[in-house]
Amino acid sequence: MSNIRECKILSVYHWTERLFSFTATRDPGFRFVSGQFAMIGLRTGDAQIMRAYSMVSPSYAETLEFLSIKVPDGPLTSRLKLIQPGDGLLLGAKSSGTLLTSNLIPGRRLYLVSTGTGLAPFMSIIRDPEVYDQHEHIVLIHNCRTVDELAYRDLLTSDLRADEWIGDVIAQKLIYLPMVSREPFDHMGRVTDRMRDGSLFQTIAMPPPRLEDDRFMVCGSPLMLADFCQIMDEWGFREGNSSRPGQFVIERAFVDK
Ligand SMILES: Cc1cc2nc3c(=O)[nH]c(=O)nc-3n(C[C@H](O)[C@H](O)[C@H](O)COP(=O)(O)OP(=O)(O)OC[C@H]3O[C@@H](n4cnc5c(N)ncnc54)[C@H](O)[C@@H]3O)c2cc1C
Known part of the structure; x- marks a missing residue:
């Protein structure tokens, strides 16, 4: 089984010119402990751009939430900042982190x-x-x-x-x-x-x-x-x-x- 799953964007909120957050569907098989991060990303043609992101949502939530910077010309965030509800989001199956x-x-x-x-x-x-x-x-x-x-x-x-x-x-x-x-x-x-x-x-x-x-x-x-x-x-x-x-x-x- 692939270690990357596809989620759907549910909502997007832009806090400022540099900061936004978004929610996405959660695959029931995706497990994490509150405080951990996972790799998320987008497909660009045949390639994938993946970056580490901490989950904002608590471990028991049915959907996932992320808070993101918008880096000018950043390989991922210059694309990610344009996402809309219904778009696909890639999610690595493994979560990790030290904030436990x-x-x-x-x-x-x-x-x-x-x-x-x-x-x-x-x-x-x-x-x-x-x-x-x-x-x-x-x-x-x-x-x-x-x-x-x-x-x-x-x-x-x-x-x-x-x-x-x-x-x-x-x-x-x-x-x-x-x-x-x-x-x-x-x-x-x-x-x-x-x-x-x-x-x-x-x-x-x-x-x-x-x-x-x-x-x-x-x-x-x-x-x-x-x-x-x-x-x-x-x-x-x-x-x-x-x-x-x-x-x-x-x-x-x-x-x-
Ligand atoms: C463990 C871990 C958890 C992370 N969690 C998050 C998260 O929850 N939300 C998030 O937005 N990013 C998070 N990041 C950073 C994220 O992985 C990407 O670097 C970020 O999304 C920018 O991606 P990019 O491809 O556009 O630019 P990149 O090429 O990845 O970054 C370009 C430059 O932008 C600056 N930068 C990158 N991320 C940030 C940031 N968050 N705040 C300020 N400056 C930054 C750095 O100077 C970096 O060298 C995390 C990174 C790590 C290592």
């Missing part, structure tokens, strides 16, 4: 730190009831350059809290902190700067992170990840993996070439 709670030592608080499209895997994780069973609080931080890049803000601030199934636990345990670096906003600056000076934790009324209590999952630009790993190193936090869980895990939101 099983890669972390159990802790009281789980911080999900993202920049740009790095939000995608966390949109999946914050709708997974198991994650709330395992932690007292989930803190979702989304750092963008401009306010209009804060995708899913309405869903995060209100709609999800009214959700019949998972709304109550989200209202009790999820703290959402949107941050903007290049224009005026309630919470301004770069997430790593605000972690270093401690103001981030003061803003959300949480104690300074402790090895015993706090866990981090991080997905974003290579620059932010490098900065973040340096902080973790200074604080004595160790990166986890499937054979040795730790206090933090990271995933690249994209690879800089």
